[in-house]
Amino acid sequence: ANRLPLAARLAAALAARHPPAGPRGGDLELALHEAVANAIIHGNLQVESVQDAGVAALDRFSAALAARLADPAFAGRRVVVRAWLEARGVVVEVADDGAGFTAPPPRHPAAAAGRGLALIGAVASAHELLDGGRRIRMRFAL
Template sequence: MARRTPAPRTRFTALRGLAIDEERLSRCAAWLGLPSVAGADAGRRGHGSTLALLDGPQGAEDSAAWLPPVAAWIEPTSAPDAQPTLTWQTERAGSVDLYINLTTETANDLHLAGRVLTALAARHPLPPERRDDLELALHEAISNALVHGNLEVAGMKELSATELERFSRDLVRQMANPVLAQRRLEVAVTLEPSALAVEVADEGGGFQPNRTECHGASGRGLDLIATVADSVELKDGGRRIRMRFSL
């Protein structure tokens, strides 16, 4: 993912671990200069915006983990550059209203689109028809990023039992590849008075539609997204999609 210098928007005042080892949580808290709090304490408004750290899907399966004051959900890497990477991810999270950065494997296990919608609906009242539009667009964008982006699984060329079997087989095989399963998925939401912008990014090989507009991009779900979003823009060579919705 392209690393841009983010402008501050959200100030985190506490760190919450979701089924993450206490020693690792303490180390991350020291890196970020944030106090770590237990679940009950993290739910108090006095703590302001809270950053949640994950180690796999455990602890994030409860819908309460996606409610205020938690505004960002990050799965720290265990690589040698863990500290600067987490610092950048936290700065990036602070530049938007909601931020998620997880591995492909964790995002897939969590059925992430529904979690994002839960977090969003808890902060902004959504009319039923707009909620349906957002859920559809989130599902398509996140599924595309996971399946076609990070896992590099080709879409079904036709609706047939043979193609479905091939697609399912490829999906299982690619998810079993530890390199691909550890690729990152990023979701960033920016709220405005009468609109919101959602960006979904992956670490795949990129994608460009045949035409400059998003319509007609068969197999990527962009046609469907374009019917419900007010605008759709592809960035970073197709690794990032930005969708805007009026509210």
């Protein structure tokens, strides 16, 4: 999942079966990209978000990602994506092998990271965290 344009491929496959209507056709791809990135980085690799946009913090984040990707105990974890069409839209689930989490309180908009769930909430018709934060289910009206 870390090396493939998974969100774009799945969004294209779903659009081929059921073309999105209206100007928000890219919402599913955007939300799926965020969910997969969260599953990889925060779920499977268990790397914390960058708390500020300073160069030192970004360097620490990049180093932590590289170290976890080099560790087979973390890098071998899976991300499972399921999608299905319903009468009024599509449902997409993204699940990881991480430890799970409790949704944090909303962050200040200027925070360097941690906006993924808020972004998903803004573009999906609905979303919910399941399995202790290890799975997200997103619904998109078509």
